[in-house]
Amino acid sequence: MDRTDGLLGAYGLTDARDRLLSADAPLAELQERCGGDLPGTLAIPELLALVQQARRMGLRIARAFSAFDGDAEISGFARIHPLAEDDGGGCEVLVENWQRSPLTPPSARDFAEKIDAIDRATAEVSARLDARQRLQVLSARAADAAALQLAALAAPATVWSELVELTGITHHQPLHWRLLDGATCRFAGSQRHWRVRLIPLGTDVQNPAGFELLLIAEEPLTAPIEPDPAEDGAPETSPTRLVGTALTPVLRQPVARIIANAETIRARLAGPLRDEYSEYAGTIASAGQHLAAMLDDLADLEVVETPGFATAKEPVDLADAAVRAAGILGVRARNRDTVLVTEGVHGEAVATAEFRRVLQILINLIGNAIAYSPAASTVTITAHGASEGRVAVTVADEGSGVTPEQAERIFDKGERLGRDNDGGRDRGSGLGLYISRRLAEAMDGSLTVESAQGGGALFRLELPRG
Known part of the structure; x- marks a missing residue:
């Protein structure tokens, strides 16, 4: 040379x-x-x-x-x-x-958005708060946060900080959100320390319309959850019990760390990186998120297939559940230019069911509708009365719909209706609709699908009237 x-x-x-x-x-x-x-x-x-x-x-x-x-x-x-x-x-x-x-440092806004994305990927507890920091809905992925989730369900509209013990903060609650963002807390049922993230919602950070609450564990979950003595000696019937009971709580934290580290590399927070390496890191993060979702599905699958599985019975306003589910998936919908429309009068369609399970079903149905409808389309969620003694909530999309043959198979375990080759869009496990129907049946309800008027699919969740 x-x-x-x-x-x-x-x-x-x-x-x-x-x-x-x-x-x-x-x-x-x-x-x-x-x-x-x-x-x-x-x-x-x-x-x-x-x-x-x-x-x-x-x-x-x-x-x-x-x-x-x-x-x-x-x-x-x-x-x-x-x-x-x-x-x-x-x-x-x-x-x-x-x-x-x-180096040209990223703008403060870009840097903050990247940190928020990483924290969302690693958070094991997430919640939506109103402008006064009162809980609207809380979801926990960690086994040692189950008690916190039950406490949130039992005390709706409670200021979130009343359910945890803030470390080193003794002032009257609720404090200004900036003073709580980054604090450490603990709560009943968990031996771990949790870092608090409060992300303001809306365009005016001085007067947020609400908050996204994230709790991020500072330590991995290593202690096993004590089994219920009543279940000792029970036959091992679920093929997913090894993953659901033993492995899911242990794997969840390492997978979350993989996602966070991959997102850090992809976002170039540690320094410049060639485009192809950033894309590789993005692929790793995406695969990690897919694995985390599959772990959640396997854990839920074990629950619904456990002999004698039953849900709680409480009044559930289906119109309120629809609004909350749409709010949780609002960012995903906006990323696809999809409009979520909720219809129904609060208090007119009240079911006897378990709120957490109803919300889980709606999130699955709406998430599917967003994923498999054309971009810039509309997904309509409607709560209404049904036949005598029943109420219903429907999710209608503007996608390609389902044929009668597909409608017969769509709720089968592992059924993906050939979406493995759907341009890579479907990264699910094929368990979501199966689990949703089992949950609906456990609440003495039903989950069905039919063609929507004007095209698309219409899923209907019917439950006993409260």
């Missing part, structure tokens, strides 16, 4: 074990800033990948190159020339148009 050709930036020479034997000053300095020695193993990840590829394939490689030296971004055009074994079996490295540019 002629070192005088083109705009010379920096030259280096590696051996067959990818050790940098010699280098011009700029390349040698970058090697040291990346933690390497001269001579020593090439410590610049971006160059090392190119050198290994060129040496393995025996081909010259020429492509744009960028790296981070701890203070600034290094960029240029790298030419890698593999050498014959007689010449050492290494590579000549030439980086042309060597440039060192100061």
